[in-house]
Amino acid sequence: MSHFSDGVAGSMKAVVLLSGGLDSATVLAIARAQGFECHALTVAYGQRHSVELECARRVATAGGAVEHRTLHVDLRAIGGSALTDDIDVPKEAPTEGAIPVTYVPARNTVFLSLALGYAEVIGASDLFLGVNAVDYSGYPDCRPEFVAAFEALANLATKAGVEGTRFRVHAPLLGLTKPEIVAAGLRLGVDYALTTSCYDPDPDGGACGSCDSCRIRAEAFSSLGVPDPAGRGPGGR
Numbered sequence: 384m385s386h387f388s389d390g391v392a393g394s395m396k397a398v399v400l401l402s403g404g405l406d407s408a409t410v411l412a413i414a415r416a417q418g419f420e421c422h423a424l425t426v427a428y429g430q431r432h433s434v435e436l437e438c439a440r441r442v443a444t445a446g447g448a449v450e451h452r453t454l455h456v457d458l459r460a461i462g463g464s465a466l467t468d469d470i471d472v473p474k475e476a477p478t479e480g481a482i483p484v485t486y487v488p489a490r491n492t493v494f495l496s497l498a499l500g501y502a503e504v505i506g507a508s509d510l511f512l513g514v515n516a517v518d519y520s521g522y523p524d525c526r527p528e529f530v531a532a533f534e535a536l537a538n539l540a541t542k543a544g545v546e547g548t549r550f551r552v553h554a555p556l557l558g559l560t561k562p563e564i565v566a567a568g569l570r571l572g573v574d575y576a577l578t579t580s581c582y583d584p585d586p587d588g589g590a591c592g593s594c595d596s597c598r599i600r601a602e603a604f605s606s607l608g609v610p611d612p613a614g615r616g617p618g619g620r
């Protein structure tokens with residue numbers, strides 16, 4: 384498991400999971416700064432707001448990805464989340480210690496599995512994702528234990544791993560607060576106007592400004608004394 388300060392070793396190709404949000408845009412910039420040739424992967428999983436798919440395309444282009452693919456996996460078929468089912472997105476802070484209804488069952492496991500397959504095909508041994516254990520809102524698949532476990536799985540469950548490739552799962556934002564993430568991205572020139580954070584945007588993609596993700600984003604920019612370039616429009620996570 385690799386963090387923000389790690390150097391580059393092994394393959395210089397990397398698969399970067401790109402959601403169109405603030406965190407993944409920052410991760411793409413970090414991977415590029417570390418010298419990786421970045422192949423961006425976005426998953427259209429049946430989320431209620433397609434605006435993040437358009438944001439991902441814009442971020443991939445602006446962030447210098449050499450390739451950007453979008454895969455379609457219909458997680459609405461199993462539902463169980465306010466992002467994939469007919470469940471209202473809560474507009475109040477989640478109960479401390481509880482896993483919020485915006486958790487999508489097994490989402491990061493599915494996403495990383497797709498990224499791993501893509502990496503194996505293109506000869507990459509590095510996977511990047513934007514999970515964060517400080518401002519992670521209680522999601523179990525955003526913890527260091529999850530990232531370490533998936534890295535171990537990647538090296539056991541693939542032809543490349545069995546034949547000697549060492550896969551690494553980079554989670555450079557894992558121990559950062561949201562203000563620290565934004566500050567890192569600003570230093571690397573990330574254009575956050577291209578990103579979206581909102582769990583419940585309006586039909587034009589405008590952020591609601593009151594869901595948990597919107598609040599965390601707003602607080603991050605406010606604490607840095609920097610205006611959010613996305614304003615109340617497509618606003619990233």
